Amino acid sequence: MGEKMSRRPYVREVPPTSWYFRMPRYMRYMAREVTSIFIGIYTALLLCGLANLSAGPEKWDSFIKSLQAPSSVIFHWLALAFALYNSFTWFNVAPKALPLQFGEELAPDSVVAGGHYVIWVLLSIFILFWAGVF
Amino acid sequence: MTENRMGARQVELEVLRYNPETDQEPKFQRYSVPCINEWCVLDALNYLKDNLDPTLAYRWSCHMQVCGSCGMMINGEPKLACKAMLRDYPGTIRIEPLAHFPIERDLVSVADDFIAKLKRVKPYIISDGKHTIEQGEYKQTPAQLKRYRQFAMCINCMLCYAACPEYGLQPKFIGPAAISLAHRYNLDSRDVGRDERQEEIATNEGVWECTFVGACSDVCPKHVDPAAALQQVKVASTVDWYLEHFMSWVKK
Ligand code: SF4
Ligand code: FES
Numbered sequence: 001m002g003e004k005m006s007r008r009p010y011v012r013e014v015p016p017t018s019w020y021f022r023m024p025r026y027m028r029y030m031a032r033e034v035t036s037i038f039i040g041i042y043t044a045l046l047l048c049g050l051a052n053l054s055a056g057p058e059k060w061d062s063f064i065k066s067l068q069a070p071s072s073v074i075f076h077w078l079a080l081a082f083a084l085y086n087s088f089t090w091f092n093v094a095p096k097a098l099p100l101q102f103g104e105e106l107a108p109d110s111v112v113a114g115g116h117y118v119i120w121v122l123l124s125i126f127i128l129f130w131a132g133v134f
Numbered sequence: 135m136t137e138n139r140m141g142a143r144q145v146e147l148e149v150l151r152y153n154p155e156t157d158q159e160p161k162f163q164r165y166s167v168p169c170i171n172e173w174c175v176l177d178a179l180n181y182l183k184d185n186l187d188p189t190l191a192y193r194w195s196c197h198m199q200v201c202g203s204c205g206m207m208i209n210g211e212p213k214l215a216c217k218a219m220l221r222d223y224p225g226t227i228r229i230e231p232l233a234h235f236p237i238e239r240d241l242v243s244v245a246d247d248f249i250a251k252l253k254r255v256k257p258y259i260i261s262d263g264k265h266t267i268e269q270g271e272y273k274q275t276p277a278q279l280k281r282y283r284q285f286a287m288c289i290n291c292m293l294c295y296a297a298c299p300e301y302g303l304q305p306k307f308i309g310p311a312a313i314s315l316a317h318r319y320n321l322d323s324r325d326v327g328r329d330e331r332q333e334e335i336a337t338n339e340g341v342w343e344c345t346f347v348g349a350c351s352d353v354c355p356k357h358v359d360p361a362a363a364l365q366q367v368k369v370a371s372t373v374d375w376y377l378e379h380f381m382s383w384v385k386k
Binding site: 006008010011012019020022023025026029033095096098099101103104105106 | 211233238299303368
């Protein structure tokens with residue numbers, strides 16, 4: 001009694017650049033974040049395309065040619081794969097942000113996530129149709 | 135691991151020890167504890183303290199997953215020691231105090247920061263004062279209860295904070311459980327305190343520090359799904375912002 005207890009809390013630092021190696025779930029999170037970089041690059045590429053388009057037919061043609069280079073084709077496949085991965089991970093967690101309650105019941109997650117997939121497929125078909133693919 | 139009849143088993147524990155009066159830093163201590171396979175990790179710790187090493191410090195109270203005080207890192211995962219069953223851990227079990235919190239002593243972490251954050255979000259019903267005691271109880275439909283019930287299951291065990299890398303990197307982050315509780319009261323039909331809570335949680339230290347890693351929901355022993363609460367607060371705050379800036383004529 002009355003004896004003084006010394007408090008000296010010990011703080012364990014979190015390594016600021018390597019923390020995500022500690023758990024697989026952190027790695028999955030980083031995978032989701034990193035794949036978005038490719039979506040960013042692809043968006044920049046689209047903007048380049050627009051700039052070339054407005055610069056006249058010659059510029060546009062050479063832009064289209066450059067897209068057919070093997071390195072560009074590889075990039076596009078990679079970007080597509082990563083964009084799909086990124087989209088799926090977000091669609092699958094969408095039910096957390098958008099709970100739908102009908103009366104006393106919450107809609108199952110599959111309804112909200114499924115709705116995202118359905119709208120995505122419909123929009124894609126619409127855009128492809130509009131672009132004259134079919 | 136040795137196992138014999140009656141499910142008895144010798145369990146090897148590696149426990150992180152830290153004595154603030156004598157130690158410069160924490161270090162692991164090994165124990166070999168005679169256990170029953172049906173025990174939980176907390177039983178093993180209690181046996182250890184009662185029979186092998188009375189100096190070990192850790193928190194617990196209910197032994198039934200309701201008090202929220204026995205949170206610790208078990209093989210690197212935030213767990214309730216009374217919910218982690220020995221049968222799920224065949225090898226050596228490594229036990230550390232909850233990550234991201236300072237260590238007070240051995241497995242006891244410093245919870246002051248979390249308690250302060252809980253207070254900030256006013257986790258209680260703020261009523262409009264119009265309902266008098268004479269009018270009797272507040273009535274709530276099952277549908278109104280359902281809106282927030284999941285977020286009301288929190289036992290303040292702080293496992294979600296130990297799982298959240300954002301909290302580890304930025305301790306100012308109000309964090310999963312406190313924001314989930316704010317959301318729980320915001321969703322309650324008897325409550326009118328949302329504006330006051332938004333001051334705390336719709337901020338950079340609040341939901342906007344969250345990058346939706348989702349680890350909090352993975353580890354929550356009560357299926358509160360704090361990640362869901364935080365994303366819902368983000369959506370609602372964004373809607374607020376648009377209403378305020380572009381559609382100020384719309385009555386909220
Ligand atoms: S939200 Fe879950 S993990 Fe976090 S303090 Fe509450 S019960 Fe524990
Ligand atoms: S001792 Fe109460 S939750 Fe584990």
